[in-house]
Amino acid sequence: MIGQQHGNEPAGGEAALALAAELSGGSSAQVLDHVNVLIVPRANPDGAYHFVRGLKNGGDVNRDHLLLGTPEGQTLGRVFVQYQPDIVLDCHEFGVKLRWFEKFQSLQKYDALIQYATVSNLPRALTDASEQMFRQPLLRAFDQAGLTHSWYYTTSYDMSDRRVSMGGVVPDTGRNIAGLRNAVSFLLETRGVGIGRAHYKRRVYTHLTAIHSILASTARNADALLALVRQARKDVANAAGTGEIIVSSVASTTRHTLDLIDPQTGTDRHVEVDWRSALEIQTRLKRSRPxxxxxxxxxxxxxxxxxxxxxxxxxxxxxxxxxxxxxxxxxxxxxxxxxxxxxxxxxxxxxxxxxxxxxxxxxxxxxxxxxxxxxxxxxxxxxxxxxxxxxxxxxxxxxxxxxxxxxxxxxxxxxxxxxxxxxxxxxxxxxx
Ligand SMILES: [Zn+2]
Structure with missing residues (x-):
């Protein structure tokens, strides 16, 4: 579990500490019989200190998981090499007003946005497991806790661009690179950027609800998950010199309805948008796999x-x-x-x-x-x-x-x- 790659998204880091307290306090003993839990509570300490998104040098560590050009990216890379996690949860927060108000005269409503790895060349079995073994139970856990949720999405800072995009299909984020490392990989975002510490308990509770669900699913499916990940690693290695590899790809454009909030009345507003779906990736270029x-x-x-x-x-x-x-x-x-x-x-x-x-x-x-x-x-x-x-x-x-x-x-x-x-x-x- 990785918290706070972005410094101004504190709820994930706070939830990481709450999780550590729970696990060390013995209340989750059954889970620990089946799962080793590794916590990186604050992946971007400088950003957290200054309460800004980026690193000390302004860079974005969550676009640095392939290049490893920053000390923070290298450190997370070492953690991946050393521990080879089978499932990864990357905890973030999303903006409530900025861009959504300017483009759609609305505020964000959902408590939680989630998305698993969506990148070309990902073993199909990992995507299927992400959906069936983890995302479906996670949605039920959110519903039971009274928390609203959606696929993860964002929109650009170009105010004339009204498209809304799911998380990218480029192999640079923690979510996608963890997937290409053959782990089940999730991005989790709570409603928190730009509102200081408002609703902080609810935001941390949202993260914890997700973490509990994913830990429970992991413990319940521990043997199946291990077998799946090992098979994926073997299959990827065995594919050398055969078949094709996708070099570049793009998300496909479709329409989607967002639930947003009217800032004047507080009532729900259903807004239909052009939606770049990362669930259907279109191949732009492929080559033989060397x-x-x-x-x-x-x-x-x-x-x-x-x-x-x-x-x-x-x-x-x-x-x-x-x-x-x-x-x-x-x-x-x-x-x-x-x-x-x-x-x-x-x-x-x-x-x-x-x-x-x-x-x-x-x-x-x-x-x-x-x-x-x-x-x-x-x-x-x-x-x-x-x-x-x-x-x-x-x-x-x-x-x-x-x-x-x-x-x-x-x-x-x-x-x-x-x-x-x-x-x-x-x-x-x-x-x-
Ligand atoms: Zn973030």
């Missing part, structure tokens, strides 16, 4: 980030001539990171939007080059980091050394796909 990726020895920075994610990285023990696919850059443009929030004041990060064409080639690989095999449980995390076209990729975020293209000359990424297993001796890289 056996692994080759990175020249010069790409130690990217190799290290992968290792920080818990990926096994090998190093070639000998020179070898390898049949690969290389990435010819067809477009590379400076761009700004897009997000369902699109808040200009948060100073969105600059990225390089890259398009490539893959083509067969034979390369002279050298002793010391990095080989990242996909026959490991984090294969879908690796592909999210290395396939270059998405804004969360290592290429887009300049964690790869991008070539300076001379006019009229083809430029290639320092990254190669190996269709099948590596045919050269390689040893596990120790990171030095």
């Amino acid at each position: 056996g692994g990726y080759l990175l020249p020895a010069s790409e130690g920075r990217a190799a290290r980030r992968l290792r920080d994610l818990g990926v096994t990285v090998l190093q070639l023990a000998e020179d070898a001539s390898l049949d690969v696919e290389r990435y010819r850059i067809t477009r590379a443009e400076e761009s700004k990171k897009d997000d369902v929030r699109r808040n200009e004041e948060e100073g969105s990060t600059g990225v390089v939007q890259i398009a490539t064409a893959t083509e067969a080639a034979t390369v002279a690989a050298h002793r010391g080059d990095f080989y990242v095999p996909l026959d490991q449980p984090l294969a879908n995390v690796i592909a999210a980091a290395l396939e270059p076209e998405t804004q969360s990729s290592y290429a887009a975020n300049r964690l790869l050394n991008l070539p300076k293209a001379d006019v009229g000359q083809a430029a290639f990424l320092p990254l190669y796909r190996l269709p099948a297993k590596l045919k050269a001796a390689a040893l596990v890289w120790d990171g030095n």
